[in-house]
Amino acid sequence: MFLTGAAQVVFMAGYPVAQVQLPALFNARFENAGVDLALVPLETAPSTLEALLSMVCATNNCLGLVLTAPHKQAAAQMASTLTSRARRIGAVNVLRKTEQGLEGDMFDGDGFWNGASLKGFDPMGRSLALVGAGAAARAIALEFIHRGGRSIVFRTTDASERAGMLAMCAESAPWGPEHAMENVDIVVNATPIGMHHAPGLAVNADELKQLRADAWVADLVTQPMETPLIRAAAGLGLRTLNGASTALGQLDSVAAFLGIDFGTEAV
Numbered sequence: 001m002f003l004t005g006a007a008q009v010v011f012m013a014g015y016p017v018a019q020v021q022l023p024a025l026f027n028a029r030f031e032n033a034g035v036d037l038a039l040v041p042l043e044t045a046p047s048t049l050e051a052l053l054s055m056v057c058a059t060n061n062c063l064g065l066v067l068t069a070p071h072k073q074a075a076a077q078m079a080s081t082l083t084s085r086a087r088r089i090g091a092v093n094v095l096r097k098t099e100q101g102l103e104g105d106m107f108d109g110d111g112f113w114n115g116a117s118l119k120g121f122d123p124m125g126r127s128l129a130l131v132g133a134g135a136a137a138r139a140i141a142l143e144f145i146h147r148g149g150r151s152i153v154f155r156t157t158d159a160s161e162r163a164g165m166l167a168m169c170a171e172s173a174p175w176g177p178e179h180a181m182e183n184v185d186i187v188v189n190a191t192p193i194g195m196h197h198a199p200g201l202a203v204n205a206d207e208l209k210q211l212r213a214d215a216w217v218a219d220l221v222t223q224p225m226e227t228p229l230i231r232a233a234a235g236l237g238l239r240t241l242n243g244a245s246t247a248l249g250q251l252d253s254v255a256a257f258l259g260i261d262f263g264t265e266a267v
Contacts, residue, residue, distance in 0.1 A: 001027055007036045008061045010258060013044040013052055014068035019195065019223030021247035022066060022254070029251070033262045039066065046070060053078055053095070053102060063258045064096035069192070072106070072135035079104035088168055089142060091135030096258050105257055108136045109143030111250025112188070112220070118249065119241055121216055124148035126185035129175060131202045133161035136220055137190035141169045153179045181210035187233075189219045194227035201228045208232055215239070220246055 012023055018041075026039040044052050049071055056062050067075050072091040076082060079092060080101025086092045092104030113123060123144050130137050133156040141152050153175035156162050165172050173179075189202035208217070217233035222243035230240045255262060 001031045001038065003038055004036055006061075007038060008063055009037070010039045010063050010066060010260075011052070011056065012039055012041045012066040012068065013049065013071055014041070015043060015045050015070060016197075017041045017043045017068065019221075020068055021222050021244055022251070025247055025251055026255070029255075029262050035260075035262065037063075037260065044071065046074065049074055050078060056095070057097065057102065062097070063260070064094065064102070066254065067093050067095070069135075076104055078102070085142070089135065089138045090164060090168075091138065093135075093139075094254050094257055106135070106139050107250040107253050107257070108246065109139035109141075109146075110253050111246040111248075112136075112140050112218070113143050113147055114249030114253075115245030115247075116186075116216075116218065116241055116249075119239075119245060121186060121239075121241070123186075125150050127151045127183055128153075129179070129181070129184045129187045129203075130154040130190055131188065131193070132156055132190035133158065133165040134190065137161075137188075138165055138168055140188060140190060141165065141172055145169060145171050153184075181207050182212055184211060184215060186216040186218060187211070188217075189221065189227075189229055192221065194219060194221045194229055195223060199228070201232060203229060205232060208236055208238070211236075211238060213237065216241065218245070219243060222247070 023039045023041050030037050076092045081103045083105040086104050086106045089106050095102040095104045133154050152172040155175040192198040193200045193202040216239045218241035219227045219229045220243050221227045225242050233240050
């Protein structure tokens, strides 16, 4: 990949950031299109996020910033403006520069369901069981309902996340023993459980065995790509979606929000 002095950049901030998929996907598209632009990952501690946002605003050739955990909610609070979707979710995963400052939107829900659709899963009339209720989980829940999903149960140990999910999505309910797994069409892990630094099974084996044979199991974790959850579900013959699906599913939406045209120069 060759960049000139006139190159434009987009940064991607996370802590950690080594596991993210978007830089490789975006930069391959830039190279193929001959675009003088790069998406550059930056490992950014929470204490330095505000300084990074100030630097983005102060540069002339930076289009904006992509965000991953743990910055999505903090960045929403620092943004100058938010789209209605980002405001409802209370989080962003992209910030773009405008005359008013930084505007934020949240594409994780789009990305996940676009990726699921490409693999053959349609949320219309379906039921969803979510592990987690943080930024990505709320984005997935909101877009699930927007696309005609029928019901959502979720599991979290964080009281504030629980309250946030219930306030945002009236169709959701805490996942309890009264919710039979055989009624679930897709299970999604939207927590770090299964990453190298947080090993474990996001849904226990007994619960997986209760799913119908046509149920799906998805995991947003991208390092490792084959998580313990994905491996256990595949071993039971269930259909699976790994974390790459969400990255691929939001590629075009994120690019459009940032004003990137893969066919010509970025604008």
